[in-house]
Amino acid sequence: MAAPLLPVSRARALAYAALLLGGAVAPIALAPFELRVVGLTYPPERRVFELLACTGTLALFAVGALELQRLRGSPPRALVPLLAFLAVVFSTLAIVTEFAEPLYDWRCYEAAAQAIRAGDNPWTNRELVYLYPPLLAQALALAYAALAHLSVWLGLDASPPALWRSVFYLFQAAQPLLAALAFLLAWRLARDAGGSALAAALLAASLLLVDNPLLRTLRWSQINLWVLDLALLAILLRERAPLGAGLALALGAHLKLYPLVLLAPWLATRQWRAAAGAAFGLVALALLETRGGTDWSPWREFIAFAPSFPRGTFFRDDSLHSVALSLLRMPERVTRFAIDPWAIEALVATATAAVAALFAWRFLRRERAARSGPEAARFRQIGHAADALAFTLIAAPTVWEHHYVLAIPIAVWAAVGFGAARPIATAAALVAIFAPPVFDVWPFGYHRLAGLVLLLWVTRDEPPPPSCERLAPGAGGGGSRGDASAD
Secondary structure (H helix, E strand, C coil): CCCCCCCCCHHHHHHHHHHHHHHHHHHHHHCCCCCCCCCCCCCHHHHHHHHHHHHHHHHHHHHHHHHHHHCCCCCHHHHHHHHHHHHHHHHHHHHHHHCCCCCHHHHHHHHHHHHHHHCCCHHHCCCCCCCCCHHHHHHHHHHHHHHHHHHHHHCCCCCHHHHHHHHHHHHHHHHHHHHHHHHHHHHHHHHHCCCCHHHHHHHHHHHHHCCHHHHHHHHCCCCHHHHHHHHHHHHHHHHHCHHHHHHHHHHHHHHCCHHHHHHHHHHHCCCHHHHHHHHHHHHHHHHHHCCCCCCCHHHHHHHHHHHHCCCCCCCCCCCHHHHHHHHHHHHHHHHCCCCCHHHHHHHHHHHHHHHHHHHHHHHHHHHHCCCCCHHHHHHHHHHHHHHHHHHHHHHCCCCCHHHHHHHHHHHHHHHHHHCCCCHHHHHHHHHHHHCCCCCCCCCHHHHHHHHHHHHHHHCCCCCCCHHHHCCCCCCCCCCCCCCCCCC
16 A cells, blocks of 8 residues: 655644645735835835745744654654755745746746736737646636735735736745645655655755756746646556546646656556546646637637747757757858758657657566566556656757756656666766756757766666565555654
């Protein structure tokens, strides 16, 4: 039987979530009032983020104090997961409150939501390009409408600029909560893969603290943490609650298409309940987005836009298109010998087919080498999911650095299952993916792709049998004993 998803009881998890959510929402209620105890050292627009720094800190201290009380009498190593959790959330909170100005990516989201509200096509804006399915823009438009009604009812500033600032705040204030969930889910994934509680906590914290893709996600107000959490839920709930796993996949795919690739291993290994949940969720969300199926224009417009989806051209874009373009165009820059565009497309198509064949071979090899038993099956399924996400990070038309937040499940799988056997290669791959800042220098800008390829080499065969043995209930790995405590 799979261990509980969270390391504390459900009641405690809900109480902690309420504390953190209260810390995120309180500033938007307090900001309109000129409280004597609140100073202002930045422009007035940043007041709400300064308040978030305070209320978020108080909420985290409260969670920490309650957990310390629960862990009283435990050995010192039992405190490591708590300290690692607090470090991740404090770091994310600091970044969010430090960078409180909307940049280009957010302006694209906002413009798309405004187009939805006006009944226009959000995918025709050539200046503020919106790349995603309808759900994100529709959700932001709905948040705007709800805040408008609430502001009128409370007699607060209901002007469009003020309302959009509030929507931006709520979007960013959710990021520390998403980082908290990402830590817990990555910790659980590492436990399911056979890691000890201590090692899992240190690994999850390291991947979220030394993580330039995450920093870029927060700085540019990207949705990658939403997608990461939903992908992790889809992976972790596949055995625990298959229908819930499918619903998580469906919601992630409606935000960004990447998680849809997880369906492939589910179907190939006959995970019918999870696949059924995904199918139900995909259809249900589509009906919500189209007003019960009466207005399919958002999806028609998105599908019409899809052929013009931008392709990678920068040296820091890790897509196959960017790599092929650079390889063929670099001689052109030196010799001025022109390369026909069809050669680039042919190379990309050939490389994509080769990559797909490689992952299919890895899948079949992993299935043939599979050991019997539910714990081994779960471990094998983590490998299938990691490969599926790796494929999207290689074959997508554009792969910016912030997309590599989705490499965290791959990193966990590789580090826990194979790190002991190949420590130097694993460490080098993780550093190449997560540590370096962004630069656009050929060919060094492709270091994240190089790290991902190195992880594929690290995970090229089955890990040692003890990795699966540690998954037994009550053992030091993903077992249920010691992971959750009753109040």
